[in-house]
Amino acid sequence: MHSETARGAGAPYWSIAGLWLGMRYAxxxxxxxxxxxxxxxxxxxQKGLSLTDAALMSAFVFAGASQLVAMEIWKDxxxxxxxxxxxxxxxxxxxxxxxxxxxxxxxxxPLPAAQVYPVLLMNTDxxxxxxxxxxAEGGSDASVxxxxxxxxxxxxxxxxxxxxxxxxxxxxxxxxxxxxxxPMFFVAMLVPLWRGPRHAVPxxxxxxxxxxxxxxxxxxxxxxxxxxxxxxxxxFIDDRR
Amino acid sequence: xxxxxTFPHAPLLAIAGMALMTYGMRVGGFWLMxxxxxxxxxxRMLEALPGSVVAAIVLPVMASSGPAAFLAVGAxxxxxxxxxxxxxxxxxxxxxxIAVRAAGL
Numbered sequence: 001m002h003s004e005t006a007r008g009a010g011a012p013y014w015s016i017a018g019l020w021l022g023m024r025y026a027x028x029x030x031x032x033x034x035x036x037x038x039x040x041x042x043x044x045x046q047k048g049l050s051l052t053d054a055a056l057m058s059a060f061v062f063a064g065a066s067q068l069v070a071m072e073i074w075k076d077x078x079x080x081x082x083x084x085x086x087x088x089x090x091x092x093x094x095x096x097x098x099x100x101x102x103x104x105x106x107x108x109x110p111l112p113a114a115q116v117y118p119v120l121l122m123n124t125d126x127x128x129x130x131x132x133x134x135x136a137e138g139g140s141d142a143s144v145x146x147x148x149x150x151x152x153x154x155x156x157x158x159x160x161x162x163x164x165x166x167x168x169x170x171x172x173x174x175x176x177x178x179x180x181x182x183p184m185f186f187v188a189m190l191v192p193l194w195r196g197p198r199h200a201v202p203x204x205x206x207x208x209x210x211x212x213x214x215x216x217x218x219x220x221x222x223x224x225x226x227x228x229x230x231x232x233x234x235x236f237i238d239d240r241r
Numbered sequence: 242x243x244x245x246x247t248f249p250h251a252p253l254l255a256i257a258g259m260a261l262m263t264y265g266m267r268v269g270g271f272w273l274m275x276x277x278x279x280x281x282x283x284x285r286m287l288e289a290l291p292g293s294v295v296a297a298i299v300l301p302v303m304a305s306s307g308p309a310a311f312l313a314v315g316a317x318x319x320x321x322x323x324x325x326x327x328x329x330x331x332x333x334x335x336x337x338x339i340a341v342r343a344a345g346l
Binding site for chain 1: 248251252253254255256257258259260261262263264265266267268269270271272273274275282283284285286287288289290291292293294295296297298299300301302303304306309310313314317318320321322325327328330331334335338339342343
């Protein structure tokens with residue numbers, strides 16, 4: 001895992017070793033993910049969800065940012081209008097997953113659809129990033145995606161319930177830097193993808209646009225606007241390796 | 242049924258709606274890319290995507306988290322360049338964050 005970039009990695013395959021490797025890659029994120037899930041559980045309890053509803057949402061939606069945003073909209077009792085809004089806003093917050101799935105196509109495309117699609121249903125920001133990094137380092141074991149997703153999911157549901165029952169599990173998460181674990185992890189995963197400043201121009205464009213949109217437009221559009229701007233910028237930078 | 246009416250199992254319906262929407266996003270991009278042929282430009286766009294998504298999520302979070310976020314993330318990047326170990330990098334980042342916030346910045 002310390003090897004430098006190996007371009008043109010081989011055909012995708014599944015293996016038990018890859019499953020464990022994916023779980024190991026996900027380990028550093030589990031504490032942060034646990035706090036995130038517990039926070040969702042706490043908010044869900046305050047919003048009047050039952051413990052079962054909160055656990056079911058974590059088990060089946062399994063996308064923390066959208067679950068937390070949904071709690072802003074959730075009103076007891078739920079009307080049909082609220083339910084439609086919940087679905088719509090969840091779609092917008094998770095639209096970035098379209099882009100992640102698209103980026104996995106060149107690698108996982110050759111695998112049978114019946115194997116890839118069920119695994120994709122479990123995809124998260126973290127497991128996608130872990131898998132992209134595995135690929136960038138010359139790996140092609142699709143089980144890394146499955147393994148990291150499973151590790152995150154196994155933690156996600158019980159911590160939701162813990163957070164629900166315990167109320168605030170940590171009194172002041174900011175003091176311990178818990179709120180920074182997610183950005184720190186993401187940036188740490190980005191370092192191995194570094195191929196010189198030329199290929200980082202799209203990242204800068206993405207970050208700049210995201211900051212701009214965040215300042216001007218309410219909601220979570222900044223994630224989508226920034227990601228797309230970065231990709232478009234990348235399309236206009238010629239290949240020179 | 243009118244938009245304002247409530248009904249039994251509404252929470253389950255809401256969760257199902259959120260889940261189906263999310264599943265659509267999870268498989269939609271992968272599905273679509275199997276139906277269009279990639280030109281060189283489209284391939285370069287996809288290659289720029291992972292880092293762009295990270296930058297678009299992380300920078301706004303850092304901007305709203307203050308100086309501790311920038312110092313902590315800076316420590317993580319430095320640590321990752323010296324030694325590729327996420328545990329060490331995250332530990333160092335957390336230590337910096339705790340120290341900076343304890344100092345009242």
